[in-house]
Amino acid sequence: MYFFLSHLSSCDLLLTSVIVPLMMNIILRTKESISFFGCITQFYLFGALATTECLLLAVMSYDRYVAICNPLRYSLIMGLPRCIQLSFWSWFLAFSVMLTTAVQMGRLDFCGPNVIDHYFCDLAPLMQLSCSDTTFLEVHNYMTGLPATFIPLMYITATYISIFITILRIPTKIGxxxxxxxxxxxxxxVSIYYGTLVIVYLFLSKEHPLYINKLLSLLYTVVTPLVNPIIYSLRNKEIKIAFSKLVYKCY
Incomplete structure (x- = not known):
């Protein structure tokens, strides 16, 4: 679990590094520009890292499934070679799939306004700025986005159904x-991350108001990477004790 948590933390760190520094620079200076190549690069890295997180969350659900449903063979199944393979393919597949979308985005014509009504170079605001026909890109996004988003989500759902069935069969309440x-x-x-991701990229089209997109985008670009360490750290007894002492001192 901690091996995959290190990859999830690295992914969160890279995701916020791609988005937040430039976003804060724009907010503080109120006026800032980004080159076309830089914008497409930011779009690619953001999409690839977001997809990597989806795959890593699916891999972590498999890890939890083996730990609970097959605990006696956990050490054998989830050895270091298997963990390295799963993490490698999560990163490799995500960056490979997102590359095709970024290439298609770079081929669009942008001949009108050049002001992005968003915190970063995301899919919906870039398509709104394009004067090209974006039908193909929208279809391509669904063809690549659905497998990259829903297949891991369906797998996570299936594993947790099996996990809950196994938990209900445990005879003791403490167990x-x-x-x-x-x-x-x-x-x-998973609930926080996938909830916002599915709404933004699969249910919000470019006809929807961008302020909704921007508000939800903050959840998985800033809020989710912020709360992930907190959520996982609360399982640590030392951190719980330190947090309790801090709350006690404040009051």
Whole structure:
């Protein structure tokens, strides 16, 4: 679990590094520009890292599934070579899939306004600025976005159904609580991340107001990477004690 958490933390760190520094610069200076190549690069890196997080969350659900449903073989199944393979393919597939979308975005013609009504170079605001026909890009986004988003989500759902069935079969109440506690943090992160991601990229079209897109985008670009360490750290007894002391001192 901690091996995959390190990859998830690295992905969150890179995701915020791609978005937040330039966003804060624009907000503080109120006027800032980004080159076309820089904008497409930011769009590509952001999309690739967001997809990587989807795949890593699916891999972590598999890790929790093996730990709860097949605990006696956990060390054998989830050895270091298997963990390295799963993490490698998560990064590689995400960056490979997103490359095709970024190339298609770079081929669009932008001959009108050059002001992006968004915090960063995202899909919807860039398509609104383009004077080209974006039908092909929208279809391409659905063809690549649906598998990259829904296949991991469906897999996570299937694994947690199996996990919950296994937990309900545990005879003791303490055993059920302990088993559920091991996957509660991951389930919370999945709910927050996938909830906003699915709404923004699969249900909000370019005809919807961009302020809704911008508000939801802040959740998975800033809020989710911020709360992920907090959610997982609350399982640590030392951090719980330190947090309790801090709250006690404040009051």
């Amino acid at each position: 059920r609580q302990k088993a559920f506690y091991t996957c509660s943090s991951h389930l919370t992160v």
